[in-house]
Amino acid sequence: xxxxxxxxxxxERRATSHFSLLMISAMYENGGNVTQRxxxxxxxxxxxxxxxxxxxRLIADHLSSIVPAKYRWPVLDLxxxxxxxxxxxxxxxxxxxxxxxxxxxxxxxxISLRDPERKALFLKILGAGxxxxxxxxxxxxxxxxxxxxxxxxxxxxxxxxxxxxMIVVDAQKILNxxxxxxxxxxxxxxWSAYAETKKRAVPLSIAQYLTAWxxxxxxxxxxRKLYPRRLHLLRYEDLIRNPREALEAIGKRVGFGPSPxxxxxxxxxxxxxxxxxxxxxxxxxPQANRATAxxxxxxxxxxxxxxxxxxxxxxxxxxxxxxxxxxxxKQ
Numbered sequence: 415x416x417x418x419x420x421x422x423x424x425x426e427r428r429a430t431s432h433f434s435l436l437m438i439s440a441m442y443e444n445g446g447n448v449t450q451r452x453x454x455x456x457x458x459x460x461x462x463x464x465x466x467x468x469x470x471r472l473i474a475d476h477l478s479s480i481v482p483a484k485y486r487w488p489v490l491d492l493x494x495x496x497x498x499x500x501x502x503x504x505x506x507x508x509x510x511x512x513x514x515x516x517x518x519x520x521x522x523x524x525i526s527l528r529d530p531e532r533k534a535l536f537l538k539i540l541g542a543g544x545x546x547x548x549x550x551x552x553x554x555x556x557x558x559x560x561x562x563x564x565x566x567x568x569x570x571x572x573x574x575x576x577x578x579x580m581i582v583v584d585a586q587k588i589l590n591x592x593x594x595x596x597x598x599x600x601x602x603x604x605w606s607a608y609a610e611t612k613k614r615a616v617p618l619s620i621a622q623y624l625t626a627w628x629x630x631x632x633x634x635x636x637x638r639k640l641y642p643r644r645l646h647l648l649r650y651e652d653l654i655r656n657p658r659e660a661l662e663a664i665g666k667r668v669g670f671g672p673s674p675x676x677x678x679x680x681x682x683x684x685x686x687x688x689x690x691x692x693x694x695x696x697x698x699x700p701q702a703n704r705a706t707a708x709x710x711x712x713x714x715x716x717x718x719x720x721x722x723x724x725x726x727x728x729x730x731x732x733x734x735x736x737x738x739x740x741x742x743x744k745q
Contacts, residue, residue: 433552434573434594436668437466439582441630442623443610444602445650447693450577451679451686452657457568458670459575460559463525463682464507464692466576468551471502477583480626487584487591490547499550500536508558519691523681525562532561548591566683573670580626582633589644596668597641599634602650604722605707605715605735610694620714624721631725643667649729651738654698700738707735 436459440446447465454461469486477486484504491498511518512527535557543549555574559565581588585597604627611617618626638645646664653660661676679686679698688696696702710718715735719726726732 432594433548433556433592434669435551435555435588435592436573436575436596436598437581437585437588438575438577438598438600439585439630439634440577440579440600440602440650441607441627442579442618443607443694444627444630445600445653445695445698446577446579448650448679448689448695448698449598449600449648449653449661450575451681451689451692452653452661452676453575455675455680455683456670456673457570457675458673459573460555460571461575462508462555462558462577463523463527463562464511464520466508466555466578467504467506468554468576468578469504471504477629480629481580481583485578485580487581487587488547488550490550492545496537496540496545497533499540499545500533500554503550503554505554524564525682526564527558527562532557535560546591551592573668580630582630582637585633585637585645586640589641596644596646597637598646598648598664598668599630600648600650600653601631601634601729602703603707603729603731603735603738604718604726605710606650606703606738608714608718609706609709613694620717621721624718628722628725631728635725635728651700651703654700654703704735704738707738710735 438446438449440449450461453459467484468488469483470488470490471483472489472491473483473486484506488503490502494502507520509529511520511523511525512529515521536553539553539556540549555576582597582599585599588595588597604624607627608620608623611623617623634645634647638647646667648660648664658672658674658676662672665671675683679689689698690696719734
């Protein structure tokens, strides 16, 4: 029987009270991968190597037609065994890389991680306490880093960082399940974001894309009212204008300190010349962001404004794509 657990009792909360997670969320091409790569290499953070696609195939609700199951907070089968919990987590990017690396877009990343070893560690960690969604997620993240044999640890890590597109729709579940969790939602102006997604092999239509973009922002703004200290908003424009300043501000709220590594995107601490293939965005700069927005036709620019008009003022995007270079923080 599938279950979508409600907030935990006192005993179960204690079981996960020491597990700290920062989950990054963003609509596609809104800067989630960029944010994750900028946090990579920080000595206080365990940053998941790829998208942490923690959803399961059991998810079926009113959001299922818009948000892929792999980008959701999981629904588990309580009649199943712990082994099945592990296998049910989609985790497509990581599993493809470590099980069939020749088929992965990350085939050139040097990662020593065996899936059987990670699964064994997952079961060992989960077996030490009650079987709940919170503990399944804790075991999943902890097992990944314990099994990652060539992981360059600083010894100061205390916070796990994941990234899953659109997972802001499940932010309330994350924050209720994990008392020490935070959600960071990244938003990018819809002109650049839609222009970026058009570069995909099979892009969403403008109506599909902007419906999902609007949905993410509505959840983010509403849940920030409910969880003002644990749901954080970050504009992509402010992130790329001054990455270190933007992320140090987030760190003060979440609980990690400054680090020069937040100035550049990296993989396992190694600087990246471009964020691709982690995301469609290749060069995270204000100039590239504005140029991308201006790739749209005048008709497309007008339709983007029409479809996103209720959120433009909330994020300081009223001026349109021509004023993006002058954007300032409106958190």
